[in-house]
Amino acid sequence: MKPLPQKIYLASKSPRRRELLRQIGIEFELLLLRDQTPRGPEVSEIVLPNERAEDYVARVTLEKAAFAQKTMWWRKLPARPILAADTTVVLDGHILGKPADEAEAIAMLRSLSGRTHQVLTHIAVLHDDKIYQMTQRSDVAFTALSDHTIRAYCATSEPYDKAGGYGIQGQAALFIQDIAGSYSGIMGLPLFETGKLLEQAGMRIL
Secondary structure, eight states: OOOOOSOEEEOOOOHHHHHHHHHTTOOEEEOOOOSOOTTSOSSOOOOOTTOOHHHHHHHHHHHHHHHHHHHHHHTTOOOOOEEEEEEEEEETTEEEOOOSSHHHHHHHHHHHTTOEEEEEEEEEEEETTEEEEEEEEEEEEEOOOOHHHHHHHHTSSGGGGSGGGOOTTTGGGGGEEEEESOHHHHHTOOHHHHHHHHHHTTOOOO
């Protein structure tokens, strides 16, 4: 197998994914998808009717990777592997996306209070029309949250760009009693699985 270039494109606006890639020494350039175009976002994150959470995160991730690849071609950029990911929070089979406002963030945290939910992150590496992909799942148990705690947290900026309305790497760490799975996956990019996919695709990690 031909070795991959030792630099990738990251098709994500998430600062947490950038931080995590830097943690494991992966060099990357951003290949960002636009949310505002005359036709709407380049990749829609709207859940389709009756779409299962596992199917949703896989579909959105692969659409991100495919559009990023087209962008690479259109801009005549150097060919490099493209890494895309999508994370969603699932409670009782229902997908909890990013809250649109404070009221929605409060409602989400109330629903998570005292319950165990799932965090699914699908990751994909696209290079030379080959796709290496997988979904990582973590179970996250929240303690019971008072209304005061929920409102105080939602008065911060933390909940509003994160699936499920919370960030494990921030103050919401105070809410989490137990994790079964991947801490970095809950942040948005499971590092063990990401490393394995890049190695499977032919990239040297260490």
